[in-house]
Amino acid sequence: MHLLQIDEIDLQEQALSSLTPQEPSTIIQFTYTSNAQMYSILKRTAAKCSHISHVYSIGRSTEGRDLLVIEFTNNPGQHELLKPEIKLVGNMHGNEVLGRQLLIYLAQYLCSEYILGNQRIQTIINTTRIHILASMNPDGYELAASEVEDNNDPELINHEGHLLNGWTNGRTNAQNIDLNRNFPDLTSALYRNRRSRHYRTDHIPIPDAYWFGKVAPETYAVMKWVRSLPFVQSASLHGGDLVISYPFDYSRHPLEERMFSPTPDEQVFKQLARTYADAHATMSNNDTERCGASFYRTRGIINGALWYSFAGGMSDFNYLHTNCLEITVELGCDKFPSEAELYPEWKRNKEALLSFLESVHRGIKGIVKDGNGNGIKDATISIRGVRKDVTTAEDGDYWRLLNPGTHIVTATAKGYSKVSKRVYLPHTMSKAGRVDFVLQKVPVEPDIDDHLFPTSDTWDRFDPYNQFEQYRDPDVGDSGREREEKPWWWNYFSQSGISPPTWLLRNV
Known part of the structure; x- marks a missing residue:
């Protein structure tokens, strides 16, 4: 018993420090940054604030570009007892670039304001461990940006080039995979089994079948990242509309395109979405002429599946496989806004980003x-x-x-x-x-x-990427003979007379 x-x-209430009356100023250059410039800015920012920041890579893209994260906390590099971990992810779709730029600016802002003595920023960083992945899809960004640059007219690039970029160029990764459809579809597993009294609705294991599909290295890197740190809260920054959506993104009735599909944490998710939308300059207002006007009745937030349904999304995966609650922030109708819009967009989103970071200190x-x-x-x-x-x-x-x-x-x-x-x-x-x-x-x-209790999943026993790291190249020992080890499932195919899937051993 x-x-x-x-x-x-x-x-009872435990108050956080408030913002000083006269906020110090931080100088940021509000221009677009190439991948090389982004890496340089993040590394220089971490070096400038080495006492509260450092950069690390969670993996590489299909074309070998680093998926570089910059971390902010007063003891960088390690998890601290009772300090919540929060992540911000941008540029998952390579042609949705505003989130990428805002996160680069946010990193610079947090560093400079901490040094300048901004009490609000110091409190945020001292009490929170913040991880910023400005670009989850640097390969897609490269393609989207090159479409603009190909105009060879600075005037077009800065003021009209974003319109010429269209809605699809650079959206996917270099393998033509939409990263926000590439995560394990755990939502379907939940719906199939939700009537069972004993079935879990959290920490759902990754099914075997997932590894036989095409797993993008960017997806894999993020999956490994979210499994390695106890993230509490997250936001993924996108473009194409002006609204906050929250899980579930996949409808409980897939044939119904717009079906309200709440999680058990519907009220908490709504509050997280409200936190960002209400702090944004225009997202929650009732201006029917603005971008995203169709969401004015809900004041700028919506359940994802009620908007439109899709499987394999990152937010649903975060919720069903880990402790992390993630919202999707749609920053505006223009996916590649002109450079002149970058500073106004920073002003519209800065308070929302800071409020979202502070909101991780909620609950117990x-x-x-x-x-x-x-x-x-x-x-x-x-x-x-x-x-x-x-x-x-x-x-x-x-x-x-x-x-x-x-x-x-x-x-x-x-x-x-x-x-x-x-x-x-x-x-x-x-x-x-x-x-x-x-x-x-x-x-x-x-x-x-x-x-x-948490159930074991297929990650450690079946993950081909762990095997890939081990078997990618022949390991020639002192005897000069190659190692003959193979993953546990290799013999199954060989003994069945089926050619083993060698593609699982490659970094696809």
Whole structure:
């Protein structure tokens, strides 16, 4: 029998520092940047602010370009206990370029303002670990930008070139793969099994069949990234309209093009979307003449599947495979705006970006420990009435985005007692409340509900990219003989008389 403990906790307001009355100024050059210039700016920014920033690569694109991330925190390079991790991703579609530029500007802004003593920026960076991937698709950007440059007329490039670029050139990666359709379709698996009482609605494993499809290296790099860090919250910046969409992006009835398909965290997602839209200069207003006017009735936010349905999206994958809640930010109708629009767009989006970074400090956080005070990894945090759990990180810490109200929070781990606490979150809170748990060891019952705990997926045993790194080139040892190891599934094809899929061993 599990032990059950219920505590009453009233979490009072814990205020964050506010912005200083006179905000210091940061000088940013509001021009388009080539891939080489982007890498240079990010590296120089990290060098300028080495005490709070560094750059790292999560992988390479199809054509070998770095997928470079710049990180901001007061102790860069490592996860800190109870410090939430947030990511911003731009340029997933190579021809949607405004998000890429805004994130480059944001990186420069965070660095300079921190040095200048901006208290708001210092608080954000000191309390948060921020990861910025300005370009997820640098190959696509190269193609989209070259379409503009081919006009060879500076006047056209700066003022009209964006119109000549069209809506498709450079959207996909160099393999002609739409990266926002290339993630494992876990939403379909959820819909197929959602009626089962024991089926998980979180941390759904990657199906075997996924690895037999075409997996873009950019997709793989992001998947590996989100599995390696305990991200809490994310935004992916796109272009083509002016609205915030949030999961699910794939409809529960695929034949219905516009079908409201909420997640268990519908209210939390709506609040995240509201945070960005309301802080944006025009996104949530009721001007029917503006770009994105069709969303004025919903004040600039919409459930993704209700807008239009698609499978294999990054936001659905984040939600169903990890703890991370991701929204999609559509920054405007013009996917490749003129250079003259870059500064006005920065002004429209700066406050929204900062507010979104601050909004990760919402809900609750804490540590799940055993009776000896050691953190328990992969413990499950459940909210009564919300069929979506989060799991603890390496040292037992967790974050759970929640809206104000009363919540019953339960911590569970295999082989441990179950502990529940009633938590009240007032509307006045501006920082996540602290809720810790201590679980006692108990005998594991044979009929324990294994569905309560994270299940293993195919990543480690089937991931061809891990195998690719190992088997790409012959490894000639001291004996001069090549290694003959192959992935576990290789013999299956050989013994069946079927040619093994050698393409899985290549960096496709």
